[in-house]
Amino acid sequence: MSTLPxxxxxxxxxxxxxxxxxxxxxSAGIEVSPDSGFTVVDDGIPAIRFGVYTSGPGSNLLDLVxxxxxxxRRVLTLRGIGDLLGFDNFDHADITRATxxxxxxxxxWLAAGGDGISVCxxxxxxxxxxxxxxxxxxxxxxADDVYQRLRGCGPMPRxxxxxxxxx
Numbered sequence: 001m002s003t004l005p006x007x008x009x010x011x012x013x014x015x016x017x018x019x020x021x022x023x024x025x026x027s028a029g030i031e032v033s034p035d036s037g038f039t040v041v042d043d044g045i046p047a048i049r050f051g052v053y054t055s056g057p058g059s060n061l062l063d064l065v066x067x068x069x070x071x072x073r074r075v076l077t078l079r080g081i082g083d084l085l086g087f088d089n090f091d092h093a094d095i096t097r098a099t100x101x102x103x104x105x106x107x108x109w110l111a112a113g114g115d116g117i118s119v120c121x122x123x124x125x126x127x128x129x130x131x132x133x134x135x136x137x138x139x140x141x142x143a144d145d146v147y148q149r150l151r152g153c154g155p156m157p158r159x160x161x162x163x164x165x166x167x
Contacts, residue, residue, distance in 0.1 A: 030066050030076070038066045038076045045069075048107065052082030052120075065120055067106050075106055075120050083124040085109050086117035090128065099134030099160060104142050122149050130154040137161055 029044030038047070047066040054060045063082030068074045077083070084090060085106055093100035101116030103109040109118035116136075119125050129135065129146075130153045137143040143159040150156060 030068070032074070032076060035080070036076060037078055037080060047076075050106075050110065052077070052085060065106055073105070077120055080121075083121040084117060084119060084128065086114060089115065090117050090132075093132055094128075097133050099136055099158070100132060101136045101162075102129075102142075102146060104138050108138075126150055126153040130156060132157045134158040134160055 029041050030038040030047045030049070031041045031044045032038055040049075046069040048069070049064055049066045051061045052063040052065055054062060063080070064078040065082050065085070066076045066078070068076075086100075086109060089100055092098070101112075103112060103116055103118040106118045106120060109116060119129075126149065130150055135143075135146060135157050137146055137159060139161050143161060147156070147159060
């Protein structure tokens with residue numbers, strides 16, 4: 001199990017410094033709310049919190065995400081609207097009919113510099129992901145997990161593992 005400082009050190013410095021796309025993250029204790037949200041408390045569950053922003057110039061803060069250090073690792077949103085990280089990357093893939101990299105967790109997405117996408121709320125994002133032509137996953141197990149989560153939501157995207165081979 002990684003400690004909070006170890007997890008923070010995996011994230012590129014420019015993101016920790018708030019250069020993508022704005023003030024991005026800090027650590028804090030949280031308490032999980034009954035609605036799967038969270039509140040910030042002094043003596044709570046260790047978590048990494050960061051902002052979810054609108055796309056494009058003049059980005060605005062939409063929501064805050066908290067990822068508990070673990071186990072179990074949970075992804076929570078403060079307002080319940082930050083469902084998908086990297087929406088600009090999703091939007092580009094949807095418009096150009098390109099595949100997009102889907103990271104297993106928001107921390108992996110942050111460690112990759114905000115490239116690709118990561119899901120915070122699978123229930124809300126399922127229909128969006130089914131619109132894409134393809135998703136690049138970490139490995140075959142990740143592709144299978146995503147396939148199971150998307151089953152029944154419509155036409156399925158093609159699944160690829162990171163090396164580019166079909167899963």
